[in-house]
Amino acid sequence: MDLRQMEHLVALADEQQFTRAAAISGVSQSGLSASIKALEEELGTSLFTRTTRRVEPTDAGMALLPYARSMLEQAAAGRDAVVRSTRELAGSLRVGAEQCLGVVDVPAVLERFHRRYPLVDIHFAQAGSHELVGQVRAGELDLAFVATTEHVATVARTVIDRRPIVLLVPPEHRLAGSSRVDWGQLDGEDFIDFQDSWGVRSLNDAACHAHGVRRRVRCTVNDIHTLLDLAHRGLGIALVPQHIAAKPQAAGLVTVRLPQDTTPEWIVSVVSSPTPAAASLAPQLLELLEPCAADVAASAAATGPAADERLVRA
CATH class of the missing domain: 3.40.190.290 (D-Maltodextrin-Binding Protein; domain 2)
Structure with missing residues (x-):
């Protein structure tokens, strides 16, 4: 068992379909299928039941799932510890988000940022997306997680999911x-x-x-x-x-x-100033979201949405 297989296992269990799980994992559908099959052969049991409509974990798959999540969390914590030991940052980060975006766990992102940069003072505010975009534009927030495509022409924007x-x-x-x-x-x-x-x-x-x-x-x-x-x-x-x-x-x-x-x-994005202040720590938080952006890019390429709705990093 390796971390990549654990990532594939979690993605397939969460999405319950190969197409989206493959896009999220950044691999082809055949690559994801081969990875799961190799894991099943190593463990000597089926981890998923496959039907024409969905894919669901078996009892064995459900038993392995919490350990897979723990392995991924421990790996992330290890990477964060290395970053923390080599890049000590201080200052403040002002973040906003609309409630219950679902496709991104904002508290978890802030927790991981805090683990990496414990000296940074994080300020968090919750509001509607249109209000948050205005606050980013006015320089009151460094970045915000929003669910709107309106009024975003003057801010930098990265699509997270749709x-x-x-x-x-x-x-x-x-x-x-x-x-x-x-x-x-x-x-x-x-x-x-x-x-x-x-x-x-x-x-x-x-x-x-x-x-x-x-x-x-x-x-x-x-x-x-x-x-x-x-x-x-x-x-x-x-x-x-x-x-x-x-x-x-x-x-x-x-x-x-x-x-x-x-x-x-419904499109969820993170928006920030296109010309951040020199002291802004928004780029460090955006680094944690790059895997999400890559997932959406892969998914967009697979489904072929309109060009103006593809991944944007203005």
Whole structure:
């Protein structure tokens, strides 16, 4: 067993499909498959069950998974210790993030940065994406993790990940029995959505307007769990990024897909000043995100999105 195989094991267990797990790991699909097969042969047992729809860990795979994660964490900690012993930095780092981005664990990134650079004073703020972009532009933050493609022309931007928007409805709703709906079927519905400063709100508003959907936003929230609670109580339906529909708190709600060719993408990026101050420590944090950026680049190359939505590092 080696670290690369552990990385492949964790990626496949998390994504439950070879295509995305391979993109995240930065290898070809055949390379990932060969790595998992070699690990299974070494251990003398199957680690995954494979169906036409998904790949799931076997009991043996589940038993190995926490050790694989621990090995990767220990390796990262070792690399950080070496960096810390050779590059002592001091100063401050001002970071912002929208709540519950899902595709990037911001507290974990800040923890690793703190391990590498314990003398750096980290300041963290949480707000909506549009507000955060404005704070980066004004020099109030060194960088921010956001979920918007608006108002980012004057900042440096690195795409971390992208997910489709899906529809969440309570089980008794008239659309709950559909696996996919057309936009016209949403016309006149009551909705729950986020405040205007959240990137997903403007994404939803634009998509509904483009498809002639007249929607009533009856409940406006600033918290994902409140949105899910209101949906459970039948107070409206919601357009949310795919990862929110997969949260444990969404269990019991029905996820319905939108038309594949017109479904908007929710894109998570890290933004920073294109001309950072000499004392800015943003580049050191961005170093920790380079594997994520490489993963998205590989995924984008595989799926072929529009050129202006590819990985951007302006």
